[in-house]
Amino acid sequence: MKGRLLPLYVVALYAFLHLPLLILCAFSFNSSRFTVWEGFSLVWYRMMWNDGALAEATWNSLLIAAVSTVLSTIVGTLCAYGLWKKNSKLLSGSLYLSLVTPEIITGIALLATFQWAFRYLQIQLGMHTVILAHVAFSIAYVVLVVMARLRTADPALEEAALDLGATEWQAFRLVTLPMLKPGIAAAALLAFTVSFDDYVITSLVAGVDSETLPMMLYAMARRGANPVVSAISTVIFVGLGMLIVASERLQKA
Amino acid sequence: MGDLQLEEIYKDFPSHRVVDGISLSIPQGCFYSLLGPSGCGKTTTLRMIAGFDEPDRGLIKLGGRTLNGLRPYQRPVTTVFQSYALFPHLTAAENIAFGLKRKGDPDTARKVTEALDLVQLTTKADRLPAQMSGGERQRTALARALVLEPEVLLLDEPLSALDPKLRKQMRLELKELQSRVGITFLFITHDQEEALSLSDRIAVMHKGRLEQIGTPQEIYLSPATRFVAGFLGAVNWVGPVGVRPEMTRISREAPGNGARVVEATVNSAMFLGDCFQVETRTSAGDSIIAQIAHGLGEFQRGERVHVWWHPQDEIAIPQ
Numbered sequence: 001m002k003g004r005l006l007p008l009y010v011v012a013l014y015a016f017l018h019l020p021l022l023i024l025c026a027f028s029f030n031s032s033r034f035t036v037w038e039g040f041s042l043v044w045y046r047m048m049w050n051d052g053a054l055a056e057a058t059w060n061s062l063l064i065a066a067v068s069t070v071l072s073t074i075v076g077t078l079c080a081y082g083l084w085k086k087n088s089k090l091l092s093g094s095l096y097l098s099l100v101t102p103e104i105i106t107g108i109a110l111l112a113t114f115q116w117a118f119r120y121l122q123i124q125l126g127m128h129t130v131i132l133a134h135v136a137f138s139i140a141y142v143v144l145v146v147m148a149r150l151r152t153a154d155p156a157l158e159e160a161a162l163d164l165g166a167t168e169w170q171a172f173r174l175v176t177l178p179m180l181k182p183g184i185a186a187a188a189l190l191a192f193t194v195s196f197d198d199y200v201i202t203s204l205v206a207g208v209d210s211e212t213l214p215m216m217l218y219a220m221a222r223r224g225a226n227p228v229v230s231a232i233s234t235v236i237f238v239g240l241g242m243l244i245v246a247s248e249r250l251q252k253a
Numbered sequence: 254m255g256d257l258q259l260e261e262i263y264k265d266f267p268s269h270r271v272v273d274g275i276s277l278s279i280p281q282g283c284f285y286s287l288l289g290p291s292g293c294g295k296t297t298t299l300r301m302i303a304g305f306d307e308p309d310r311g312l313i314k315l316g317g318r319t320l321n322g323l324r325p326y327q328r329p330v331t332t333v334f335q336s337y338a339l340f341p342h343l344t345a346a347e348n349i350a351f352g353l354k355r356k357g358d359p360d361t362a363r364k365v366t367e368a369l370d371l372v373q374l375t376t377k378a379d380r381l382p383a384q385m386s387g388g389e390r391q392r393t394a395l396a397r398a399l400v401l402e403p404e405v406l407l408l409d410e411p412l413s414a415l416d417p418k419l420r421k422q423m424r425l426e427l428k429e430l431q432s433r434v435g436i437t438f439l440f441i442t443h444d445q446e447e448a449l450s451l452s453d454r455i456a457v458m459h460k461g462r463l464e465q466i467g468t469p470q471e472i473y474l475s476p477a478t479r480f481v482a483g484f485l486g487a488v489n490w491v492g493p494v495g496v497r498p499e500m501t502r503i504s505r506e507a508p509g510n511g512a513r514v515v516e517a518t519v520n521s522a523m524f525l526g527d528c529f530q531v532e533t534r535t536s537a538g539d540s541i542i543a544q545i546a547h548g549l550g551e552f553q554r555g556e557r558v559h560v561w562w563h564p565q566d567e568i569a570i571p572q
Binding site: 161 | 303304305324325326331332334335336338339340341342351352355356397398401
């Protein structure tokens, strides 16, 4: 009984999880624009490739994700290190609060803050506000991942470095940082993916010049079934998948 | 170079006083042990000498120079940690070179080779800590601390992570190493056998205070307090006097003149391999344990016997 049901359960579960993506992927290669299979075609991929607005949105998304990943990884790693040293429940607890805050609330709060600040600063919403917002919500993810690595570390390692003549800075740079490398890489990857696929917060704080790929996809999908959207989604999915596999390989090497 | 001196050291943690007025003088080149149960303050004492913690009051001096306030990297002492704290991303040779490189020592390569040779790790120089056995990690940690030629080497329970067989072997190596390099070793342990077999002198700590300082023989044979007597080994207490089980004899006939005798009934007899352990009870209800060699008779439960010992083997605690 157990021997037959378990494989069945696994198949059902994986189908439930992955079937929608497979359907999306399949229809991106359909020659019809409707959800009826009419034959294999790359026409939607060609359309995607030739769409100038799409290219711009992709560029915006990659730029925002890259800049906010670098910033949030640096700030988050230092923050995790400080929290680990101070060992304060209150400080780390309040940081994780930002993980459970509904995105829409975070977005509205950020928008309100920007609008208030812009009264005095003579600037407008744009790429910079999107990047700032992404850094703000990515930091907690980075701290979470780096902290997990620090918790398993031997606290005597830095003391050993000091004992052998290293200054505090050298102990951090030569011992703690190399030890944290895999954790930092994983944190950066997570920050990149949450930034790249964010819609809710981004759409609230974006300006006219900063439409991202998720915003564009959302707008296109709302206008009805569009195989170009399926094609883009497939490319993004495969791209992120390869990124994750590559980073796993890197960490093992 | 010179003696390490602690003068009236106090250290409070938020909940309690960990080190309560300790004064010690550790002669240069001595193998000195701080022995005590966990929580007695011995590790905190080591951390204050290394510079990881600062005493609330009191002075730490090395060869007359005060170490208080100096950062760990400014002190001529190095530490072998309980966990070894080897840098996981560096090989054995790189771990050993770490301190020399911080100092910019021009002789780094030669000294690393010599240190590897000293602890017989020449063939394992390129191994990462994860690829080493427990004994090899221990030796790497020793070499890493010794290569800096410290005036004092601090060892924080360095053998406790090893299995019992390896621990005994490393004990011999450690003793041998110390006599070869001639550096002062301050050895922190809760294992009385380790302290007795390795040390030139032992300081016994209990609840943040020093109970007794002396040679292994003095501490074991003439303990100053009941705590020291009990911590160093089993003691039978008969009123105010104590006697160790291996000094206690049992016979069916009354022993000759001069012996201290108590009449008792055998409660249990256990074969321990190298001896028999016989537990007896006196009419007063005291339990007296004797460890007797083979051939000195076997005793049955319920048998009436004479328990005796020589007066010179008694432990008398000064009042």
